[in-house]
Amino acid sequence: MAADNSTTAMQTDSRDWADRWRHINKILDRRGPFCDNSFREGYENTLLPQCKVLVIGAGGLGCEILKNLALSGFKDIHVIDMDTIDVSNLNRQFLFRPSDVGRPKAIVAAEFVKNRVAGVVVTPYHGKIQDKDDDYYKQFQIVICGLDSVEARRWMNATIVNLSQELGEAIPIIDGGTEGFKGQARVIIPTVTSCYECSLDMLNKPTTFPICTIANTPRLPEHCIEWAYVLEWPKVFKNEKLDTDDPKHIQWVFEAALERARQFKIAGITYSLTQGVVKNIIPAIASTNAIIAAACCNEAFKIATTSAPYLDNYMMYTGNEGVYTYTFQHQKKPDCPVCGENSVNVDVNKNWTVEEFIEWLKEKPDAQLKKPSLMTADNKKIYLQAPPILERSTRPNLEKKLSSLIEDGDTIIVTDSTLPFSLQLVVSLI
Amino acid sequence: MLKIWSIKKDNAQAEKKKPKVSAAQIRVQKDLTELELPSTMEMSFPDESDLLNFNLSIEPDEGFYKGGVFRFTFNINNNYPHEPPKVRGIQKIYHPNIDLDGNVCLNILREDWKPVLNLNSVIVGLQYLFLEPNAEDPLHKDAAEDLRTNRKSFEYNVKQSMRGRDVKGNYYDNVMAKN
Ligand SMILES: [Zn+2]
Numbered sequence: 001m002a003a004d005n006s007t008t009a010m011q012t013d014s015r016d017w018a019d020r021w022r023h024i025n026k027i028l029d030r031r032g033p034f035c036d037n038s039f040r041e042g043y044e045n046t047l048l049p050q051c052k053v054l055v056i057g058a059g060g061l062g063c064e065i066l067k068n069l070a071l072s073g074f075k076d077i078h079v080i081d082m083d084t085i086d087v088s089n090l091n092r093q094f095l096f097r098p099s100d101v102g103r104p105k106a107i108v109a110a111e112f113v114k115n116r117v118a119g120v121v122v123t124p125y126h127g128k129i130q131d132k133d134d135d136y137y138k139q140f141q142i143v144i145c146g147l148d149s150v151e152a153r154r155w156m157n158a159t160i161v162n163l164s165q166e167l168g169e170a171i172p173i174i175d176g177g178t179e180g181f182k183g184q185a186r187v188i189i190p191t192v193t194s195c196y197e198c199s200l201d202m203l204n205k206p207t208t209f210p211i212c213t214i215a216n217t218p219r220l221p222e223h224c225i226e227w228a229y230v231l232e233w234p235k236v237f238k239n240e241k242l243d244t245d246d247p248k249h250i251q252w253v254f255e256a257a258l259e260r261a262r263q264f265k266i267a268g269i270t271y272s273l274t275q276g277v278v279k280n281i282i283p284a285i286a287s288t289n290a291i292i293a294a295a296c297c298n299e300a301f302k303i304a305t306t307s308a309p310y311l312d313n314y315m316m317y318t319g320n321e322g323v324y325t326y327t328f329q330h331q332k333k334p335d336c337p338v339c340g341e342n343s344v345n346v347d348v349n350k351n352w353t354v355e356e357f358i359e360w361l362k363e364k365p366d367a368q369l370k371k372p373s374l375m376t377a378d379n380k381k382i383y384l385q386a387p388p389i390l391e392r393s394t395r396p397n398l399e400k401k402l403s404s405l406i407e408d409g410d411t412i413i414v415t416d417s418t419l420p421f422s423l424q425l426v427v428s429l430i
Numbered sequence: 431m432l433k434i435w436s437i438k439k440d441n442a443q444a445e446k447k448k449p450k451v452s453a454a455q456i457r458v459q460k461d462l463t464e465l466e467l468p469s470t471m472e473m474s475f476p477d478e479s480d481l482l483n484f485n486l487s488i489e490p491d492e493g494f495y496k497g498g499v500f501r502f503t504f505n506i507n508n509n510y511p512h513e514p515p516k517v518r519g520i521q522k523i524y525h526p527n528i529d530l531d532g533n534v535c536l537n538i539l540r541e542d543w544k545p546v547l548n549l550n551s552v553i554v555g556l557q558y559l560f561l562e563p564n565a566e567d568p569l570h571k572d573a574a575e576d577l578r579t580n581r582k583s584f585e586y587n588v589k590q591s592m593r594g595r596d597v598k599g600n601y602y603d604n605v606m607a608k609n
């Protein structure tokens with residue numbers, strides 16, 4: 001960006017200087033062979049100055065992502081993280097110092113980047129992604145996920161894909177993940193490319209051991225730890241659920257595992273291994289985080305500037321046997337419950353009973369339904385074919401008018417053995 | 431700038447606000463409504479508005495455990511089917527693959543779970559445990575040893591335990607079906 005375009009604050013800031021952005025201006029000041037048609041020369045003409053980018057997670061990947069975005073010309077960065085800083089994070093989460101231990105990651109990371117990189121605004125939120133609603137998420141043009149949990153990713157993916165469908169405009173998601181020396185980066189353009197849910201089947205499963213092994217023939221320290229928290233904890237504490245974030249609980253598991261390991265003459269139980277097994281933490285390697293975060297941020301930069309084609313759509317990085325990367329186009333699942341084209345608008349006579357409605361569904365030649373079960377999107381049962389107990393309790397609904405159970409515009413989730421997944425009917429009562 | 435990804439759709443659909451329905455919820459609806467429960471099994475819901483938590487009872491019609499009714503709780507979380515359902519026996523029973531706390535040793539409930547499996551697979555697996563208890567994957571060591579070394583004695587002990595009697599110093603729950 002040209003110096004005369006900087007804000008007053010930036011001109012007076014000793015951390016700003018002429019030519020500070022020369023590295024990105026080389027790419028942005030003239031059209032190159034790979035630029036998109038919509039590309040216009042100059043930093044100001046890209047999305048970078050106004051683009052609101054949301055970073056989910058301020059941990060190992062998140063620290064890298066925040067730093068990279070700030071150093072690539074993004075100005076308006078938001079970050080969400082629910083965790084507080086633990087001593088064990090300091091070896092790789094370089095935005096944090098020993099004095100920050102116990103403070104919220106999002107807040108400390110935002111402060112650090114703001115103080116270090118002139119002209120960048122980082123807005124933190126210390127809390128859960130589920131605390132925020134669609135109005136919050138729709139202000140962003142790009143979402144980057146640096147998460148370590150499948151559940152959080154599924155929620156984020158579903159939220160952004162649904163929102164994109166509603167807005168009629170896709171909010172790209174860039175998802176990074178690492179496991180030891182391995183990692184992946186992918187670009188999800190909602191409804192255009194495959195989404196996170198589409199690829200659920202190909203995820204690595206967390207390592208679990210057969211329960212009979214941990215009960216009878218432990219050989220590894222991990223077996224003893226699993227014995228302590230899977231079998232012993234519920235026996236001793238009955239109804240109290242193990243809280244994996246409570247150090248007292250982890251300490252209890254650690255001591256129980258240690259005692260068990262002593263009986264079986266197994267070495268290697270430590271507090272941190274206990275924490276790792278219970279929380280299913282795969283050791284994070286700083287450099288893998290750096291590689292994956294860099295790949296994610298380059299994609300964000302290309303998407304925001306259209307200066308080069310973005311990743312289409314999945315990059316795997318394998319560093320545990322030499323170095324291997326592989327890029328491929330992960331295919332969209334037509335029956336994906338999140339992005340699949342399984343939503344249909346139907347006009348329904350408002351005088352129909354549920355039974356008449358079901359008969360009509362079965363006769364619809366394009367649907368091919370045999371025994372449809374119906375629930376509303378907010379989880380109210382209309383009629384279920386099985387199991388028998390639910391069939392019996394929903395049977396009285398068959399005689400009721402559909403309009404007494406749903407409102408105009410409501411969505412009905414239909415499942416049927418003839419459907420690969422489900423069908424969502426958006427019902428207009430006429 | 432990002433308009434290049436504007437999604438083509440008809441306006442009628444764009445106006446409708448799509449409610450959030452979790453993929454786990456839909457999947458549970460699909461799994462439950464396509465269950466083919468044999469006559470030896472029954473399901474019940476402590477709270478019918480919550481499909482993620484239910485009980486299953488199995489009344490085997492053959493094998494060592496014929497005549498008993500065995501109850502399990504199923505607990506499904508929002509990460510289903512990435513994570514398997516949690517299944518636990520409610521009664522204290524004498525079974526090589528189920529311990530006194532109700533933990534069940536069934537490979538597809540843990541190490542061999544895959545998202546393509548479903549509730550039906552789990553239920554079939556559970557049923558199989560009662561028809562063919564397996565001495566090779568012991569969770570209740572005494573029972574497994576008993577089955578391996580002396581099937582007659584095992585059969586006798588199973589019958590005793592099912593009536594709520596003592597087997598080798600342990601009292602079991604009476605699980606006999608009430609006729
Ligand atoms: Zn999808």
